[in-house]
Amino acid sequence: MNCSTNTDKQKLILDAAQYRFAHYGLGKVTMDEIATDLGISKASLYYYFETKEEIFRQVIAREQDVFINKIEAILKRKSSASEKLLEYFHQHVLLLDKLLNLKIISLQADNVLHPIIRELFKTFSTKELVFLGSILSDGKIQNEFSMESPEKTASLLQHVLLGLRLRFFKTVKNRDIGEMEVKSLAHEIKLFSKIFLRGISH
Amino acid sequence: MNCSTNTDKQKLILDAAQYRFAHYGLGKVTMDEIATDLGISKASLYYYFETKEEIFRQVIAREQDVFINKIEAILKRKSSASEKLLEYFHQHVLLLDKLLNLKIISLQADNVLHPIIRELFKTFSTKELVFLGSILSDGKIQNEFSMESPEKTASLLQHVLLGLRLRFFKTVKNRDIGEMEVKSLAHEIKLFSKIFLRGISH
DNA sequence: ACCTGACTTTTTTGGTAGAATAGTCAACAA
DNA sequence: TTGTTGACTATTCTACCAAAAAAGTCAGGT
Numbered sequence: 001m002n003c004s005t006n007t008d009k010q011k012l013i014l015d016a017a018q019y020r021f022a023h024y025g026l027g028k029v030t031m032d033e034i035a036t037d038l039g040i041s042k043a044s045l046y047y048y049f050e051t052k053e054e055i056f057r058q059v060i061a062r063e064q065d066v067f068i069n070k071i072e073a074i075l076k077r078k079s080s081a082s083e084k085l086l087e088y089f090h091q092h093v094l095l096l097d098k099l100l101n102l103k104i105i106s107l108q109a110d111n112v113l114h115p116i117i118r119e120l121f122k123t124f125s126t127k128e129l130v131f132l133g134s135i136l137s138d139g140k141i142q143n144e145f146s147m148e149s150p151e152k153t154a155s156l157l158q159h160v161l162l163g164l165r166l167r168f169f170k171t172v173k174n175r176d177i178g179e180m181e182v183k184s185l186a187h188e189i190k191l192f193s194k195i196f197l198r199g200i201s202h
Numbered sequence: 203m204n205c206s207t208n209t210d211k212q213k214l215i216l217d218a219a220q221y222r223f224a225h226y227g228l229g230k231v232t233m234d235e236i237a238t239d240l241g242i243s244k245a246s247l248y249y250y251f252e253t254k255e256e257i258f259r260q261v262i263a264r265e266q267d268v269f270i271n272k273i274e275a276i277l278k279r280k281s282s283a284s285e286k287l288l289e290y291f292h293q294h295v296l297l298l299d300k301l302l303n304l305k306i307i308s309l310q311a312d313n314v315l316h317p318i319i320r321e322l323f324k325t326f327s328t329k330e331l332v333f334l335g336s337i338l339s340d341g342k343i344q345n346e347f348s349m350e351s352p353e354k355t356a357s358l359l360q361h362v363l364l365g366l367r368l369r370f371f372k373t374v375k376n377r378d379i380g381e382m383e384v385k386s387l388a389h390e391i392k393l394f395s396k397i398f399l400r401g402i403s404h
Numbered sequence: 405a406c407c408t409g410a411c412t413t414t415t416t417t418g419g420t421a422g423a424a425t426a427g428t429c430a431a432c433a434a
Numbered sequence: 435t436t437g438t439t440g441a442c443t444a445t446t447c448t449a450c451c452a453a454a455a456a457a458g459t460c461a462g463g464t
Contacts, residue, residue: 009406030455030456030457031456031457031458032456032457040407040408041407041408041409042408042456042457042458043407043408043409043458043459043460044406044407044408046457046458046459047405047406047407050458051457051458052456052457052458147397152393153393153397155390156390156393156394156397159366159369159370159390160362160365160366160394162365162369163362163364163365163366163367163368163369164361164362164365165365166365166368166369166372167361167364167365167368168361170368188357188358188361191354191355191358192358192362194401195349195355195358195398195401195402196397196398196401197401198400198401198402199396199397199398199399199400199401199402200397200400200401211437232424232425232426233425233426233427234425234426242438242439243438243439243440244425244426244427244439245427245428245429245438245439245440245441246437246438246439248426248427248428249436249437249438250437252427253426253427254425254426254427
């Protein structure tokens with residue numbers, strides 16, 4: 001679950017694994033390769049981690065942790081709800097970039113994540129939804145936003161963001177996604193955020 | 203390309219094929235089945251249509267034609283740009299329902315449409331974009347809407363709609379999508395349309 | 405406590421034979 | 435001439451298996 005209780009050695013392994021995953025994705029990285037990168041044997045990896053999947057899981061978990069922490073820091077600020085939302089959009093794009101490099105969000109259609117990793121995304125998504133809901137709810141209370149249901153609006157917002165991403169991957173899919181492509185998506189999200197904010201402003 | 207120049211017999215074939223596709227999808231319908239439904243031989247089908255794929259293409263084309271016609275009718279009305287947009291959203295959901303029944307939008311991940319059918323969707327998408335662009339552009343000229351680029355906004359709108367759809371299919375995927383599920387998506391699109399309209403209103 | 409080579413088990417891959425289905429055509433009928 | 439067909443061929447899908455690759459285990463060494 002947590003990744004803060006990892007030993008230094010475990011962190012080194014996660015680093016090496018992350019480097020490999022970033023290049024080739026989960027399916028195309030072998031335990032032997034990771035081990036060789038670290039100058040140890042494959043069997044040693046199993047001393048520190050139960051399975052290969054568990055390593056992958058923790059690599060994702062680390063990135064998500066970073067995101068969640070940043071997000072919680074945003075919530076504590078004294079800025080307006082609008083500014084918080086904009087900052088959220090920004091961090092959202094940054095996280096996407098990270099996960100993209102890890103080939104976690106499969107660009108291919110065969111996006112069959114193992115249940116455990118799916119679960120990770122699910123709990124992450126839940127946290128994110130709570131976060132969005134509280135920004136919107138706060139904004140409503142402060143008379144900065146105007147909407148019927150902050151919960152439903154938060155859900156919509158989350159769905160639009162995920163949707164734009166999916167749409168994007170679907171059409172780009174061929175060739176690797178480079179910086180330029182991510183910029184393009186970021187740009188679209190920016191335009192959306194403007195209209196959206198205006199749409200819920202009081 | 204067109205399907206208005208079809209003979210009566212061809213229309214009957216398309217009807218029979220559509221009925222089958224609606225139940226089982228392209229992959230699970232054989233030419234023999236369609237032929238048997240019509241009480242003719244498979245060879246006869248090839249007298250009227252080049253390939254099985256061509257039949258499927260024309261089935262889709264018919265539905266898209268209906269949509270485009272309705273859309274063009276909307277454009278000619280004297281209603282406000284906002285009302286036109288809302289009507290567009292409405293028709294959009296209806297079309298989705300139709301195509302869903304035809305199992306055209308695959309709910310599975312393996313959404314590998316044949317290039318020809320992909321092309322069909324592409325030209326459809328282009329028409330749709332022009333349509334959206336002109337509504338937004340008109341709205342801007344009439345000082346009803348306020349935005350920097352109607353073209354980019356139209357594109358965003360299209361992407362959001364497609365994205366919400368993709369997101370929806372991805373999460374529902376298991377089991378067939380029934381009326382209830384479509385209602386749920388329609389509901390979300392409705393909420394989006396409210397916020398979006400407010401976001402671009404002058 | 406940490407590490408490893410040698411091992412077993414599981415998963416992936418590639419090929420292939422047979423079945424299912426798309427698509428063709430010469431001949432027949434209206 | 436237009437439409438139809440049974441019998442044909444060509445292509446694609448499926449089920450299967452054996453070999454290769456990779457995951458995962460373990461007894462024993464430092």
